[in-house]
Amino acid sequence: MQPVPPGGAHQGTYAGDVSPELAWQWVQAGEAVLVDVRTDAEREWVGFVPGALPLAWKQWPGMAMNPDFDALLRAASGSKKVVLLCRSGVRSIAAAKRATELGLEAYNILEGFEGDPDADAHRGQKGGWRFRGLPWRQN
Numbered sequence: 473m474q475p476v477p478p479g480g481a482h483q484g485t486y487a488g489d490v491s492p493e494l495a496w497q498w499v500q501a502g503e504a505v506l507v508d509v510r511t512d513a514e515r516e517w518v519g520f521v522p523g524a525l526p527l528a529w530k531q532w533p534g535m536a537m538n539p540d541f542d543a544l545l546r547a548a549s550g551s552k553k554v555v556l557l558c559r560s561g562v563r564s565i566a567a568a569k570r571a572t573e574l575g576l577e578a579y580n581i582l583e584g585f586e587g588d589p590d591a592d593a594h595r596g597q598k599g600g601w602r603f604r605g606l607p608w609r610q611n
Contacts, residue, residue, distance in 0.1 A: 486568035486578050487553070492604045495555040495581045499523075504553040507545065509567045510585065511535075514559060518586065519602065519610040524557065529567045545571055553577045557601065560584040 490498075498504035508521060509529040520526065525548050528538045545554065554576050556564035561584040571578035585608075587600025602608050 486565070486572045486580065488579055489561075489582050490555060490579045491582055492601045492606055495557070495579065496606050498553060498555060502552075504555045504579075505549050506555050506557060507548070507567070508557045508585070509563050510558050514585075516611055518559075519608045521557065521585075521601065521606070521608050529558070529563045529570075541567075541570070542574060545576070546574060549576050553579060555579045555581055557581045558584050559586050560588060560595070560600075 495504065495506065499506045506521060506524040507527050508515060508524040509527060511528050511530065511532045512526070513532050515526055525544075527541060527544050527548070529541060530536060531538055549571075554568075554571050556567045556571065556578060558564040558567070561580060561582055564580045564584065568578040568580045581601070583599035583601070583603075585601045586595035587603050588598045589595050590597045596602055
């Protein structure tokens with residue numbers, strides 16, 4: 473399984489999109505750092521990936537940019553790839569673009585932690601990290 477180049481308007485702005493399974497393979501092999509860019513509240517209430525770097529792209533309330541994002545991401549990545557996870561794979565695209573601007577090899581994790589909403593507007597039934605059976609915990 474190979475990364476997919478970013479599509480549409482995102483093309484060429486970060487290294488690519490990867491499936492949750494490929495991202496986890498890279499993390500387990502020591503090739504990548506998993507960065508969860510969701511808010512602290514999302515990780516606390518919805519669930520989190522053990523061992524992932526909890527580094528919000530934007531913070532609740534108000535969804536203000538995290539002023540420490542750049543410095544903490546650089547410090548954590550070392551020379552490894554960075555795989556970025558959010559709720560549905562939208563904020564992680566923005567974070568992947570920023571990581572690329574910082575000189576990192578950055579990938580968006582497709583589907584995010586919860587996946588897309590189903591016909592009843594419920595997440596967790598149509599893709600996502602949890603749906604794929606990858607490691608996660610809940611407080």
